[in-house]
Amino acid sequence: MLLQIEDLTVEYQSERGKILAVDGVSLSVNSGNLLSVVGESGCGKSTLAYSIIRLSPGKVKKGKIIFNGKDLLSLNKKEIRQLRGKDISMVFQDPMTSLDPLEKIGTQMVETILAHEKISKTEALNRVQELLNIVGIPEDRINSYPHQLSGGQRQRIIIAMAISLNPKLLIADEPTTALDVIVQDKILEIFKELTSRNISIILITHDLPLAVERSDFIAVMYAGWLMEFGRAKDVAASPLHPYTQGLIDSVPDLWVDRKIKPLKGFPPDLANPPSGCRFHPRCPKAMEICSRKIPPNVEVNNRMVRCFLYGN
Ligand SMILES: Nc1ncnc2c1ncn2[C@@H]1O[C@H](COP(=O)(O)OP(=O)(O)OP(=O)(O)O)[C@@H](O)[C@H]1O
Numbered sequence: 001m002l003l004q005i006e007d008l009t010v011e012y013q014s015e016r017g018k019i020l021a022v023d024g025v026s027l028s029v030n031s032g033n034l035l036s037v038v039g040e041s042g043c044g045k046s047t048l049a050y051s052i053i054r055l056s057p058g059k060v061k062k063g064k065i066i067f068n069g070k071d072l073l074s075l076n077k078k079e080i081r082q083l084r085g086k087d088i089s090m091v092f093q094d095p096m097t098s099l100d101p102l103e104k105i106g107t108q109m110v111e112t113i114l115a116h117e118k119i120s121k122t123e124a125l126n127r128v129q130e131l132l133n134i135v136g137i138p139e140d141r142i143n144s145y146p147h148q149l150s151g152g153q154r155q156r157i158i159i160a161m162a163i164s165l166n167p168k169l170l171i172a173d174e175p176t177t178a179l180d181v182i183v184q185d186k187i188l189e190i191f192k193e194l195t196s197r198n199i200s201i202i203l204i205t206h207d208l209p210l211a212v213e214r215s216d217f218i219a220v221m222y223a224g225w226l227m228e229f230g231r232a233k234d235v236a237a238s239p240l241h242p243y244t245q246g247l248i249d250s251v252p253d254l255w256v257d258r259k260i261k262p263l264k265g266f267p268p269d270l271a272n273p274p275s276g277c278r279f280h281p282r283c284p285k286a287m288e289i290c291s292r293k294i295p296p297n298v299e300v301n302n303r304m305v306r307c308f309l310y311g312n
């Protein structure tokens, strides 16, 4: 087990009051596994991911984040900074913000490595070439400037930089949203390759079919709650939570010809969430209890689900 999150609760002070953007979330990531975090906009995916390395402006109210045996919430600023970029690195949606437009790709990559490791420039350059191979960028691109590359190539460079210090965990927040479908799939292939090198990945994505196909585990978030967490194959084959079912039904399936049923309504205002289960106003299977009581996390067949349909 590389990462274990227990009962994580993160609060923001918004204009309309305090909100819990992540509320009682527990999940874990094994070494070399790819976990996709899915859910509609505003459900707390980014807050969850950024809280791991304390890049979220939200305040952690309770919980534990155990990474490689260490409780990250007990580390001081300096220790967290050492962890960032090294053991845990991040890839964001827009690769341009992470690249220096005035420096050649190779120079930037070499500098990143030399800033953290006492190796020679030649050794660093060799590593850069190896990294470019991993992400499928021709080595001669080393002399290009960021604007001379396509969006997909830039994102590959960012990924190469993110793994240049041999991280154990890579957190990617919608890294493919700005890219076309074929390039998206290529990036996911690279991620898969990275997991075979024992790098764990947390991927935040809106693309459920892609997540199902490419990840080992899936975490489904809704209104700050973790609604379902389990093996991607299991979740896809038999979604337990009505919200997971709704997400799956709302996107076309490449292999099965079926009717698309968009999810009705919107996620709630977190400053004023519904009583009981936060999903109950939109839930086709809502029962009387769902508007009154907060559902617990229940384990069903090696899967976690937060819904009154399961358990007792
Ligand atoms: N800095 C902040 N201050 C106050 N509220 C915030 C802040 N950042 C996010 N929120 C709120 O927290 C909730 C969760 O936001 P978050 O960005 O984690 O969701 P998300 O699932 O990543 O959404 P998206 O898919 O749109 O990126 C939202 O209701 C959002 O409005």
Ligand code: NI
Residues within 6 Å of the ligand: 045, 046, 047, 173, 204
């Ligand atoms: Ni987000």
